[in-house]
Amino acid sequence: MIPVHDPELQADQQPQWTAIILAGQRPEGDPMAAYCSVTYKALIPINGQTMLERVARALIASPYVGKIVVMAQSPEALKSGVAGDLANNDRISFVESNDGIATSIHHVIGTDIAPWPVLVTTADNALLTDEILDCFFQSHTGQDVAVAVVERRTMLSAYPDAHRTWLKFRGGAYSGANLFALHNEAAKPAVAFWSAVEKDRKKGWKIFAHFGPWLLLRALSRTIGFKEAMAQAGRRMGLWAEPIILPIAEAAIDVDKPDDLELVTGILIAREG
Template sequence: MTAVTEPEISPRDLHPDVKPLWTAIILAGQRPEGDPMAVYCNVKYKALIPINGQTMLERVTRALLASPDVGNIVIMAQSPEDLQSGLAPDLAEHEGISFVESGDGIATSVHNVIGTAIAPWPVLVTTADNALLTAEILDSFFRSHNRQDVAVAVVERKTMLAAYPDARRTWLKFRGGAYSGANLFALHNEAAKPAVAFWSSVEKDRKKGWKIFARFGPWLLFRALSRTISFKGAMSDAGRRMTLKAEPIILPIAEAAIDVDKPDDLELVTGILERREG
């Protein structure tokens, strides 16, 4: 008589209301002509800049692995094999981490993989220069996510200046506050795809919020420029025009909005990590 092996049942099978794990995409590419910070640090790829003993890519990857809400991790770059060889062996060979070659545009590359077997829903997108990312920041983000089709993490200026009064960031100013991006983007389901396609068309203007809102007509642009609309209201309005629900997630952690774009950032991040890690 042949023994029948019962299929293994996970807690998520017993509790279908449990939220699925997120696929995390790390954007680790750079311009074909190279990146100024990579040149400054004398490394081939910006993602492999070392800070206090670990590369930025390694730090972001380990933070994601430490989150109980993250399942698989996708590292996306023009030369993924080079980044893989530059990682610690336990990460380079980790069964939950895959490496995908990106195309010409970041948004187009993301659009091509989200919702596929490579990056099943829901999807979290972050960047390799998000070197201060921690499980605490991720937990704050995921706990605040309420099944919005698209959600963008930001930090309010008063939160940043209370912790780092000399920090220089790019601020989006709206009624009720000014905000800086935290390099965390939630794409919850198929409805998010139009937003990614839209992002592809405005990628070159990502640092100029007014140009992005101008795409949604003069009224929303006027309200954004005159600060007669809140950030949440502006995102909600833009989302409705794409038939999706979009909202910002305001994080209470200043470090969430500090990435490494210039030498001053690298100095600040290095100091924070040295203090944090002794």
């Protein structure tokens, strides 16, 4: 059994996490890949490195992360598209995904490929840093499922023109940060549920509709906070679920659209020169 995370312990005293990088794309191709004239979205270059390389390097540098699994429909193509130190790194494996994201995750979590605990992120999470990872892992206190988010005030204070999808609750509005903690076997029902609602992932009200009219009504009327809403949804599945609210605006900026790419490129150029 995985011991409960104690934030007072050092990273090297904690069980190391398996990090899954979702690097697949639609069978018909990805609009951002086409926009950047590359075959795979994960291999879009930004300031000298592909997005996949950036995410992998951030994870490798984290003392909380052990194994890294790159999951995609064409894993060998992605492996050949990254730098040799990553392609040949013993900690990184390239695994073929199934039809759906959630189905692919469910197939490997808790196995030798991706032993518990598991962190899930995405290849377009190009601004991922050790600071973001430290904040996320240090805020994880044993939840079966935890989802990283950034509050709208944090985002707009740093990037007032940023366009994100906001989940609105009592006390604030939140945007996802592409970090998901799956701590143990108890998390599996949440992954199975995600498979059923994957197409509605950007429509919070549709997701909460699956948990009955009362929770949906409270979510729509904003008479429930995000933490309480996630806790109630988790209890319906027999697990402990909570959001982890990150105080770092860049954590919620991924690359879905050309203006995202422009923003991320500007941030990385300013950061790296």
